[in-house]
Each structure stands twice: as structure tokens, then as C-alpha cells.
Amino acid sequence: MLHSKVYYMEHLDGTASAFVGSHNTTFFALTGLNGEAAILLEGPVASPEFDDVRRHIETARRQAACYSSELKEAYAWWTRQFIDGLGVEIGIPQDWTSGRTILIFAQAAKTDRPATGDGIYFELPAGIQQIESLKTEVHLFLFEILPPTPWDAIRRAMLADARLKCMVRGAENKQGNLEVSADWHIDPQPKPVLKQVPTRVHRPNTAKDMQQVRAEVLSEDVEAYEYAFDAARTGWEPIFANEPPLHPMEPDHGVAHDQKTPHSTRTDAGWLRVEALQPRSGPGKEEDAAALRLASPESGSFMLVSLRKRKHDPTRHREEGT
Known part of the structure; x- marks a missing residue:
């Protein structure tokens, strides 16, 4: 499964930059709430390293398939197969x-x-x-x-x-x-x-x-x-780590971070790290x-x-x- 994260940019001064790592362009990833690892590559746009980056992006684009809503059911089935496979791999009982x-x-x-x-x-x-x-x-x-x-x-x-x-x-x-x-x-x-x-x-x-x-x-x-x-248990409860909450990193470009951004439900209390999950008590409920x-x-x-x-x-x- 192709899972690379590459963000490539060419600048007006003839230079280029590329982020290569684990980040998605999500609020959690870009504000320090996820554990991510990446490198920032900078230099002349004609550098051989950027030739490799551009070839990789072009290959990924050529091999990609456009999403089709007509295949929504098929994609859901494919995802279900993957999740079920993980369940078998980690030994989740499948007898019921x-x-x-x-x-x-x-x-x-x-x-x-x-x-x-x-x-x-x-x-x-x-x-x-x-x-x-x-x-x-x-x-x-x-x-x-x-x-x-x-x-x-x-x-x-x-x-x-x-x-x-x-x-x-x-x-x-x-x-x-x-x-x-x-x-x-x-x-x-x-x-x-x-x-x-x-x-x-x-x-x-x-x-x-x-x-x-x-x-x-x-x-x-x-x-x-x-x-x-x-009904089978259908929910899980998080077990939080006994440590101080996490807060997004403040941006270093002088723009104040908006605590009420619609992209986050974070409050001033910050985020607690989840270290485990436990079954939600009681059986699932039926309508x-x-x-x-x-x-x-x-x-x-x-x-x-x-x-x-x-x-x-x-x-x-x-x-x-x-």
C-alpha cells in the first residue's frame, strides 16, 4: 500500500523545498499533537535530489486511480477485509x-x-x-x-x-x-x-x-x-495516561493561535494521551x-x-x- 507523504514546493527565487515524512495535512499533525517524523529538504530546484522527488510524485500520480462514488460499496468491502484481517492477526475472537x-x-x-x-x-x-x-x-x-x-x-x-x-x-x-x-x-x-x-x-x-x-x-x-x-459490545473507552496534557505548538510567525478554531474541539485543558482502550461497560443497545x-x-x-x-x-x- 502506497503511504508516502511528500509535499513539494517550487519558489520564485529558483529554489525548492520538500517535506518528506509521516505528516498528513491535518490540524493534529501540523500543530504538534501527533507524534510525527519528517525532514525538510531545501535547495536549488535543479538539484538531483529534487529530480528524485519529482519522479516519485509523477509515478504516484500515474499509478493512482481516481475515486469513483460508484465503487463506494467496493471500497467499504475492501476496508472491511483489511480490518477483519487485522482482527485475525491480533487474535480477536470471531466465533460469535x-x-x-x-x-x-x-x-x-x-x-x-x-x-x-x-x-x-x-x-x-x-x-x-x-x-x-x-x-x-x-x-x-x-x-x-x-x-x-x-x-x-x-x-x-x-x-x-x-x-x-x-x-x-x-x-x-x-x-x-x-x-x-x-x-x-x-x-x-x-x-x-x-x-x-x-x-x-x-x-x-x-x-x-x-x-x-x-x-x-x-x-x-x-x-x-x-x-x-x-448485543455484542460495540464501544470502547479510552484509558488516559497519567501525565500532563498536550497543547499545540504556538506558531513562530507572530500570528496568535486561535483556541476556538473550528478544526479542533480542543479546550484550554489540552489533550490527554490515550495509552489503552477498554471495552465499554454493558452490552450494546438496540433501537x-x-x-x-x-x-x-x-x-x-x-x-x-x-x-x-x-x-x-x-x-x-x-x-x-x-
Whole structure:
């Protein structure tokens, strides 16, 4: 990756100057708040050293590609790949995958088993976001006798009488469908029960605080996962060095430094050096947190929305003693 910083200037008196070093032309770099290193080269414009500088700049210009807004998504992907690569290099755990998964634990007769391609209708609390067609998985676990609590059901998920992987095919957050096409529906009260729709036309009686969801069965198996219902930590807090604050160097050309320059949020207290970062306390917050609480195990519901999951690893559990 080309990362050189060269600032070349030719003057009216036939001389030239070049800054070569680590500086960007930013407020922090030019006022001494960053740790930078550079040299200032001065002399006749025809000096061989400046020939080298000019050739370097011309080569960089020739090899450069103009930014295109049409490639914004590609540039973002490229940056993400670089950042993910750094995460792997420094050993950041990658086992948890962020993304919403709908979990349904329902009672079902031994003969009631949806087949691949069947449609299933169910309802979730209104206000839950990101329930998107073709993106949100539904893991349906069927028991002849439903475990007593949601946490018990989660622990016994892989012992369910049937495990079905489904995908959301439609969601309606305004209770707008008077009839839906479905092979099965989940009757939520008092505990979820899977029931067949003989006519394949289900007429729901949706409460105003619920949303309608339709899913399609993709396979008659679900991999063993661990599910988490809190968001991943998304923020970090700086740990400041125990030393005096830094202040910009005063310019030496007689012009007073403007403490209120719009290019800086610095106050008279100066800047504190950050020597480390620590995870921000508490889990990340979701915009629809109130609705998600109604679809968490603590609510007592057997129809849940998980925010993260990772593949079950018995070896990890033995090492962690869980």
C-alpha cells in the first residue's frame, strides 16, 4: 500500500523545498499533537535530489486511480477485509456471529411434522425490527411435551423431537393480513402449539401489539448453536495516561493561535494521551430494545429473537468448565 507523504514546493527565487515524512495535512499533525517524523529538504530546484522527488510524485500520480462514488460499496468491502484481517492477526475472537435469529419452541403431536417447502405462520411482538425476507433464519424446535421454561427449552434444543431450519418470507408490522397462505401456524396461547392449516388459508386474529410473520421450511435439521440475547459490545473507552496534557505548538510567525478554531474541539485543558482502550461497560443497545425484551427468555416467551449465535463446541465448554 502506497503511504508516502511528500509535499513539494517550487519558489520564485529558483529554489525548492520538500517535506518528506509521516505528516498528513491535518490540524493534529501540523500543530504538534501527533507524534510525527519528517525532514525538510531545501535547495536549488535543479538539484538531483529534487529530480528524485519529482519522479516519485509523477509515478504516484500515474499509478493512482481516481475515486469513483460508484465503487463506494467496493471500497467499504475492501476496508472491511483489511480490518477483519487485522482482527485475525491480533487474535480477536470471531466465533460469535451478530445477526437476528428467530427461535420458536413449540409443542406438536408426533404426527405433526412440517416438510421442506411448507409455509409456517406465527406472530412476534410488534416493533421488532430487521425481520427481513430472505435474510432472517427461523429455528423451530418441536417437542411432544414442551420444557417448563424457555431456558430449559434452549438447553434441550438439540434433544427436540424435530428441528427445522426456516427462512422468513414475509413480515407485516401493522396486522394488515386478514388471510395468509400457510400449511401450519403457531398457536401462541398459553404456550406455543404447532397446528396444521387444512385449507392452507389461515385467518389470523392478530392483536395490535403483534406483527405477522411467514416463514418457509428449508431443511429438517438445525445445526447445534449457542444463542445470545444481548448485543455484542460495540464501544470502547479510552484509558488516559497519567501525565500532563498536550497543547499545540504556538506558531513562530507572530500570528496568535486561535483556541476556538473550528478544526479542533480542543479546550484550554489540552489533550490527554490515550495509552489503552477498554471495552465499554454493558452490552450494546438496540433501537428496538423494548420490543426485544418481550421476545427474550426472561419474558417467559417460547418465541424468541436471538441477537448473536455461535456453533456449539463441546471442546470449548470442557475448557471453560461449563
